[in-house]
Amino acid sequence: MALSQIPNIITVIRILLVLPTAWLLWEMRYVDALILMSIAGASDALDGWLARHFGWTSQFGAAMDPIADKLLVAVLFVVFTIQGQIPLWVAIIVLTRDFVIMVGAGVYRMLFERISFEPTFTSKANTAMQIVMLVMLLLSLCGFGWLSDLAGRLVNPWCFYILAVLGVVSGIDYVITWGQRAWQNGRMDRGTGG
Numbered sequence: 001m002a003l004s005q006i007p008n009i010i011t012v013i014r015i016l017l018v019l020p021t022a023w024l025l026w027e028m029r030y031v032d033a034l035i036l037m038s039i040a041g042a043s044d045a046l047d048g049w050l051a052r053h054f055g056w057t058s059q060f061g062a063a064m065d066p067i068a069d070k071l072l073v074a075v076l077f078v079v080f081t082i083q084g085q086i087p088l089w090v091a092i093i094v095l096t097r098d099f100v101i102m103v104g105a106g107v108y109r110m111l112f113e114r115i116s117f118e119p120t121f122t123s124k125a126n127t128a129m130q131i132v133m134l135v136m137l138l139l140s141l142c143g144f145g146w147l148s149d150l151a152g153r154l155v156n157p158w159c160f161y162i163l164a165v166l167g168v169v170s171g172i173d174y175v176i177t178w179g180q181r182a183w184q185n186g187r188m189d190r191g192t193g194g
Helices: 003-016 018-026 030-054 059-082 088-111 121-141 146-191
Strands: none
Touching: 003 018, 003 030, 003 059, 018 030, 018 059, 030 059, 030 121, 059 088, 059 121, 088 146, 121 146
């Protein structure tokens, strides 16, 4: 095995952690779920650092790393929403945004070209807020005394409102950005007779 594959292996392991984390949440074993989510978060930071520091980048890693993150976030949102921990309207905004972006990226790739994954500032802020909110929600359910109480007061309603605004703004930002690129590519194709 080439050392350059280590970040990819870490990404695959992170994807494999999604189901056990979801099962622990479903079983309301929140402390155990928090531990697995922390391992997933640390592995995300580690594979990113290894890829940048040693130049161990790959197309697989560039594509699968954000997919691993989104998969974990989406599954946690679904389980927490079913349990009544996240309001349905927040989950709809978060999951609809990601679905629209995924479908839009697929259509763009079919019609024009491969997509280089370039998250915008608002998208990075949205993803960071999703993770912060999920960690704080987990903390609020872990029974850690004052820390859980504080996390619970911050999550509901403040994190929900901030996440909803970021989800809408970053979704619109993506639609506008990639819509403009598609329009420009379409004009170039018509201009060249393609």
